[in-house]
Amino acid sequence: MADARALKQPALAGQQYPDDGPIVGLRVVLGRRFWRIGPGWAVLAGALVAGAGVAGGADLLRLAGALVLGDAAWGTFWELTSAPGASMPAPEPRVSLPYLNRRAPLSRLARDLQGSALARRSGGSWHALLLSALLMLGLSAMLGVPAVALSLAVVLIVAVTWLVWYGRQRPATVQALLSVGLPWLLGMAVLGGGREVLSAQRWLPGLVLGASFTVLHWGVHRGYRSPQGGTCGIWLGQGLVVAALIVLDVPATLALVAGILAPPSFWLAQKAALGLDVDEMVWRSSPWWLLGMLLAASGARA
Numbered sequence: 303m304a305d306a307r308a309l310k311q312p313a314l315a316g317q318q319y320p321d322d323g324p325i326v327g328l329r330v331v332l333g334r335r336f337w338r339i340g341p342g343w344a345v346l347a348g349a350l351v352a353g354a355g356v357a358g359g360a361d362l363l364r365l366a367g368a369l370v371l372g373d374a375a376w377g378t379f380w381e382l383t384s385a386p387g388a389s390m391p392a393p394e395p396r397v398s399l400p401y402l403n404r405r406a407p408l409s410r411l412a413r414d415l416q417g418s419a420l421a422r423r424s425g426g427s428w429h430a431l432l433l434s435a436l437l438m439l440g441l442s443a444m445l446g447v448p449a450v451a452l453s454l455a456v457v458l459i460v461a462v463t464w465l466v467w468y469g470r471q472r473p474a475t476v477q478a479l480l481s482v483g484l485p486w487l488l489g490m491a492v493l494g495g496g497r498e499v500l501s502a503q504r505w506l507p508g509l510v511l512g513a514s515f516t517v518l519h520w521g522v523h524r525g526y527r528s529p530q531g532g533t534c535g536i537w538l539g540q541g542l543v544v545a546a547l548i549v550l551d552v553p554a555t556l557a558l559v560a561g562i563l564a565p566p567s568f569w570l571a572q573k574a575a576l577g578l579d580v581d582e583m584v585w586r587s588s589p590w591w592l593l594g595m596l597l598a599a600s601g602a603r604a
Contacts, residue, residue, distance in 0.1 A: 338588035339519055339595055341485040342373035347515070347599035348489025351508040361493075364445065368492045371441040371449060372485035376456050378434040380480055383460050448491035452484055474523035474535075482519045486512035507550050507602040514542035515595050525580045533570050533583075540567065547598060555601025562594040 345368050442453040463476050490508045521535025547556040566587035
């Protein structure tokens with residue numbers, strides 16, 4: 303009898319209940335470099351250049367929603383489908399659910415996804431991919447038709463990239479579009495005054511500046527991929543930023559941004575003499591490029 307009672311003792315007696323907490327866990331992870339041109343900052347710059355104002359709680363909520371959509375939701379969806387070496391492991395389920403039955407359709411789909419090259423390359427899980435897609439859908443629906451259209455564009459670009467560049471390095475052009483170009487458009491469309499954003503006075507400065515900073519970001523990626531750490535693309539991007547401000551006829555902003563771009567230009571020109579590799583040069587220049595982007599967007603606003 304004693305032995306039978308001992309067998310009935312719980313294996314975790316005296317320990318904390320292991321299944322407490324949220325059913326779906328979320329993690330917030332800051333990027334390696336926070337002070338750099340990236341999706342969240344591009345959303346803010348797009349809103350600034352379109353003349354967005356924060357007049358109350360509703361505007362703050364739209365701004366927060368656009369930041370989460372353009373940075374976290376789009377970025378997570380992109381990383382889970384295309385990033386080599388990304389790591390977002392799914393927790394092991396502790397409960398028995400119908401879809402976890404090996405014969406269930408969703409269970410078969412999960413095994414196919416987890417055993418695919420997508421899962422092996424990205425380290426992501428279909429749970430996280432589904433959650434990011436639902437987050438994109440929900441936020442886009444709340445933010446309006448422009449956000450829905452841009453989210454569909456993101457899904458299309460990601461799908462084409464995965465199919466065409468399967469098993470290869472992601473194109474720098476796609477990186478720049480998803481990190482700067484489309485988030486910039488999201489900020490303009492969602493936070494830039496509703497339908498007025500379609501007027502030429504509103505969209506022209508934003509498109510011109512957004513394109514120039516997208517090219518600058520493209521140049522950074524090209525520099526990393528060049529065997530010699532080439533900087534031609536970065537020079538081109540900085541030149542287009544200055545040219546855009548000249549075309550937009552904002553002399554005060556032009557002078558400020560040109561001064562801000564002076565340190566990165568010096569490091570670019572003296573990269574070999576100073577013994578800087580591309581990573582060190584970009585690390586030094588990133589805060590200056592970010593400051594220049596926000597000042598340019600503020601100075602050229604409609």
